[in-house]
Amino acid sequence: xxxxxPIIVPMLTAALLLLVRHRGVQRWMAxxxxxxxxxxxxxxxxxxxxxxxxxxxSGSWKAPFGIVLVADxxxxxxxxxxxxxxxxxxAFGFAGVDPRRESGGYHSLFMVxxxxxxxxxxxxxxxxxxxxxxxMLVASFVLMxxxxxxxxxxxxxxxxxxxxxxxxxxxxxxxxxxxxSGTLNMADLSRQWSTAGPPPLHLPLALxxxxxxxxxxALFPWxxxxxxxxHTPPAAISAIFAGxxxxxxxxxxxxxxxxxxxxxxxxxxxxxxxxxxxxxxxxVTCALTQRDFRRVLSFNLVGHIGYTTLGLGLxxxxxxxxxxxYVLHHIVAITNLYLVGGIFLRVRRTTDFASLGSLYxxxxxxxxxxxxxxxxxxxxxxxxxxxxxxxxxxxxxAQGVYWAGGIALFVGLLxxxxxxxxxxxxxxxxxxxxxxxxxxxxxxxxxxxALTLLSLGISVGAEPLLDMxxxxxxxxxxxxxxxxxxxxxDG
Amino acid sequence: MELxxxxxxxxLYASGLYLMLRRRLAQLIIGLGxxxxxxxxxxxxSGGLTRTNAPVLAADALETTEPFADPxxxxxxxxxxxxxxxxxxxxxxxxxxxxxxxxxxxxGDRQ
Numbered sequence: 077x078x079x080x081x082p083i084i085v086p087m088l089t090a091a092l093l094l095l096v097r098h099r100g101v102q103r104w105m106a107x108x109x110x111x112x113x114x115x116x117x118x119x120x121x122x123x124x125x126x127x128x129x130x131x132x133x134s135g136s137w138k139a140p141f142g143i144v145l146v147a148d149x150x151x152x153x154x155x156x157x158x159x160x161x162x163x164x165x166x167a168f169g170f171a172g173v174d175p176r177r178e179s180g181g182y183h184s185l186f187m188v189x190x191x192x193x194x195x196x197x198x199x200x201x202x203x204x205x206x207x208x209x210x211x212m213l214v215a216s217f218v219l220m221x222x223x224x225x226x227x228x229x230x231x232x233x234x235x236x237x238x239x240x241x242x243x244x245x246x247x248x249x250x251x252x253x254x255x256x257s258g259t260l261n262m263a264d265l266s267r268q269w270s271t272a273g274p275p276p277l278h279l280p281l282a283l284x285x286x287x288x289x290x291x292x293x294a295l296f297p298w299x300x301x302x303x304x305x306x307h308t309p310p311a312a313i314s315a316i317f318a319g320x321x322x323x324x325x326x327x328x329x330x331x332x333x334x335x336x337x338x339x340x341x342x343x344x345x346x347x348x349x350x351x352x353x354x355x356x357x358x359x360v361t362c363a364l365t366q367r368d369f370r371r372v373l374s375f376n377l378v379g380h381i382g383y384t385t386l387g388l389g390l391x392x393x394x395x396x397x398x399x400x401x402y403v404l405h406h407i408v409a410i411t412n413l414y415l416v417g418g419i420f421l422r423v424r425r426t427t428d429f430a431s432l433g434s435l436y437x438x439x440x441x442x443x444x445x446x447x448x449x450x451x452x453x454x455x456x457x458x459x460x461x462x463x464x465x466x467x468x469x470x471x472x473x474a475q476g477v478y479w480a481g482g483i484a485l486f487v488g489l490l491x492x493x494x495x496x497x498x499x500x501x502x503x504x505x506x507x508x509x510x511x512x513x514x515x516x517x518x519x520x521x522x523x524x525x526a527l528t529l530l531s532l533g534i535s536v537g538a539e540p541l542l543d544m545x546x547x548x549x550x551x552x553x554x555x556x557x558x559x560x561x562x563x564x565x566d567g
Numbered sequence: 568m569e570l571x572x573x574x575x576x577x578x579l580y581a582s583g584l585y586l587m588l589r590r591r592l593a594q595l596i597i598g599l600g601x602x603x604x605x606x607x608x609x610x611x612x613s614g615g616l617t618r619t620n621a622p623v624l625a626a627d628a629l630e631t632t633e634p635f636a637d638p639x640x641x642x643x644x645x646x647x648x649x650x651x652x653x654x655x656x657x658x659x660x661x662x663x664x665x666x667x668x669x670x671x672x673x674x675g676d677r678q
Binding site: 203207210213214217218221225226229230232233236237240241243244247248250251252254255256 | 587592595599602603606609610612613614615639640643646647650653654657658661662664665668669674
């Protein structure tokens with residue numbers, strides 16, 4: 077029963093929010109809804125830790141005939157991350173939301189977005205995954221397009237088109253898959269393929285899935301929609317997009333490619349490995365050419381997606397564990413930095429490097445709070461990004477894939493450069509016309525501080541977390557427990 | 568029959584993608600619509616075309632009479648049509664806004 081709550085809670089909150097007109101009440105409801113969602117995520121996590129994989133056969137239609145919701149450790153960790161990001165971004169909303177968006181149903185859409193992301197993580201059925209993708213996308217489309225400046229509408233259009241194309245490709249893959257295997261339940265497919273052998277068209281299917289999820293995850297060569305759109309919406313919206321949406325693509329890719337294609341088409345993993353490496357190099361290199369805080373972050377986001385799929389490409393437990401740790405670290409750090417961008421927007425009315433600077437002198441607390449996520453993203457020891465990266469590099473050297481490890485190291489160096497530049501340009505240098513238009517409020521600093529503490533927590537608790545992701549990676553690569561839990565009901 | 572459906576789907580995909588590569592927003596949206604419909608026909612065809620019996624139980628029967636049409640692809644398509652329709656309506660509104668705010672419906676024109 078607990079399993080459905082991360083979907084039900086945001087849905088009910090969204091419905092209730094439509095009935096309330098008062099802005100203060102709306103903000104509190106959205107925040108409390110997110111906190112409840114977080115609480116449910118944690119409770120579900122504890123349940124899975126004590127009693128094993130949880131499965132909900134909706135409407136008592138046994139899998140593979142009905143739609144199943146499945147919660148294993150990976151899913152619950154990500155649902156908790158959704159709760160954390162949701163709580164932080166809704167708390168950031170207390171400091172003020174663009175009034176036009178707020179009267180246009182901003183908070184409801186926010187909740188629908190949380191529902192879509194949680195649903196995508198929890199479902200065990202591929203068509204249901206497509207539906208959750210659409211729920212999530214439509215909410216994000218409207219959130220992005222609610223405003224009407226020329227630039228924002230343009231950016232929204234790029235975003236919408238590319239993501240709809242991805243959905244069409246995913247649907248094509250599902251149609252072909254159903255035609256050949258007669259089921260879309262992931263566990264059922266996994267069992268069928270491992271006993272009766274894969275269908276003849278498995279390679280085109282793998283490529284279609286890779287393209288569809290690659291567009292959503294912003295992998296090279298499909299990442300161009302992301303830097304074109306993520307720097308335009310208000311801070312809280314880009315923060316939740318950056319933290320969660322690409323990660324859903326990464327998660328789906330990991331899930332589908334470990335459950336279905338693992339023993340079927342080894343060549344596809346080399347392709348994923350190459351694409352990840354190119355994504356890392358291109359993303360972070362492009363970041364070095366940008367002169368806007370949020371654009372630098374967008375390109376860094378693309379570059380770091382490479383690290384999260386590198387482990388899938390290497391297909392070993394250690395590498396996958398490193399990638400999963402990287403996902404968790406990255407969700408917290410990147411959300412936090414986009415929120416810091418919100419502070420710049422308030423203090424200087426822009427995130428262009430030309431008008432940033434000397435914030436270290438005028439607002440030392442902001443600088444202190446931003447220091448941790450900036451250097452965690454850069455991968456400076458002992459922060460969380462460093463640990464995930466070192467695991468990935470070690471894994472690739474241990475497997476003899478020296479070029480991937482070398483590229484990961486080289487891109488690590490580039491990220492340090494890019495993040496140091498970010499720090500220098502926005503906080504350290506003397507601002508040419510550094511006139512503060514307003515000061516940041518504690519309502520903005522509180523969620524940033526909380527996420528910073530969480531980043532530190534991930535750094536300190538990296539070892540137990542790495543143990544956990546190693547276990548998860550082992551389960552992913554040996555999915556028989558997942559399959560049995562879904563189909564035979566022994567969790 | 569399968570061949571005819573496959574060709575239709577192929578033509579829809581090809582023309583949809585061609586239109587999506589054009590520079591005008593209106594063509595892009597029409598392309599998107601064609602692409603979604605191509606996908607629907609693909610799902611329908613790949614589920615197998617059976618004209619003999621409906622997958623419905625007769626009044627006193629315990630099992631459906633073979634061969635019957637697979638209902639699942641039809642349910643999938645129905646869902647996909649609804650979603651596609653909503654999304655298409657949304658992108659039309661968005662295109663209208665782009666046109667109103669920048670006065671052109673050229674995709675590459677970012678003055």
